[in-house]
Amino acid sequence: MIGLVIVSHSAKLAEGVRELAAQMAGDEVGISQAGGLPDDAQALGTDAFKILSAIEEVWCEDGVLLLMDVGSSVMSAEIALEMLPEQQRRKCKLSNAPLVEGAIVAALHASLGEPLQSVNAVAEAALSTPKLANTG
Amino acid sequence: MENRPSHTFPQKESLEEHERRSQSGESGNARPCPSDSQPAPANNSHQPAQSVVVTITDPRGLHLRSGRDVVRTASQFQARITAANLSRNSSAVDIKSILQLVQLQARQGHELQLAASGPDAEAAIEALRSLF
Known part of the structure; x- marks a missing residue:
């Protein structure tokens, strides 16, 4: 079963998204968060070392999917992956999914035991699933 | 209905089973849907398409957590399973998403039409209707 990492500029947002994801996944899926800067939890920003710790917290052989909010959270996540040993890095994936929808979908499908690539594919499908569709 | 060829009997039986459960109070708010409203089943499917209409009873409606349970149940089946909100006249969506x-x-009070097609469609509908 894969692990999930929630990356956000805001520690509060990361915690809230993790809470949502955990509700969808139940207890079996490891979900960690990396929000805000290390020195000041209230300061907005992302930090590669914090993300690295979050990956190690939920590390498993099935892989780890990272979900980021916007902008430099992607860069920080890339740097975190570069710091990992090669055999771990190969099993980590940055998702293109939107953070909230992606985390909800990824958590649910991770809990169904789906592999990393499948979970990411269904999370990224959130990009083309509007909230207001189908309500005629 | 009476002139159906024999290979469609499983669906007829399942509808009768639904009626029986409905009359005996086992089915909650679910009721079977006439097969005439469904598209014709594919020639190569093992079972005809199955369909049922359920009513949302939860005062908070169909929310994330109850939706999670629907997706988890639906994902256990190979059948393609869709739902349409009849009360909003919506088109059908894939309930594995x-x-x-x-x-x-x-x-609360909205009616959803669940439809399944595929080898385990009947079991899928039976499992899903109990969630509403």
């Missing part, structure tokens, strides 16, 4: 399911914006 949580984001599509919540697109139905189903409030």
Whole structure:
């Protein structure tokens, strides 16, 4: 079963998204968060070392999917992956999914035991699933 | 209905089974849907398409957590399973997708038509109707 990492500029947002994801996944899926800067939890920003710790917290052989909010959270996540040993890095994936929808979908499908690539594919499908569709 | 060829009997039996459960109070708010409203089953499917209409009873409507349980149950089956919100006149969505399911914006009292096609369609509908 894969692990999930929630990356956000805001520690509060990361915690809230993790809470949502955990509700969808139940207890079996490891979900960690990396929000805000290390020195000041209230300061907005992302930090590669914090993300690295979050990956190690939920590390498993099935892989780890990272979900980021916007902008430099992607860069920080890339740097975190570069710091990992090669055999771990190969099993980590940055998702293109939107953070909230992606985390909800990824958590649910991770809990169904789906592999990393499948979970990411269904999370990224959130990009083309509007909230207001189908309500005629 | 009476002139159906024999290979469609499983569906007829399942409808009768639904009626029986309905009359004996086992089915909650689910009721079977006439097969005439469904598209013709594919020639190569093992079972005809199955369909049922359920009513949302939860005062908070079909929300994320109840939707999660629907997706988890639906994912156990190979059948293609869709739901349409009849009360909103919506088109059918894939209920193995949580984001599509919540697109139905189903409030308390809304009627959803669940439809399944594939080898385990009947079992899928039976499992899903008990969630509503």
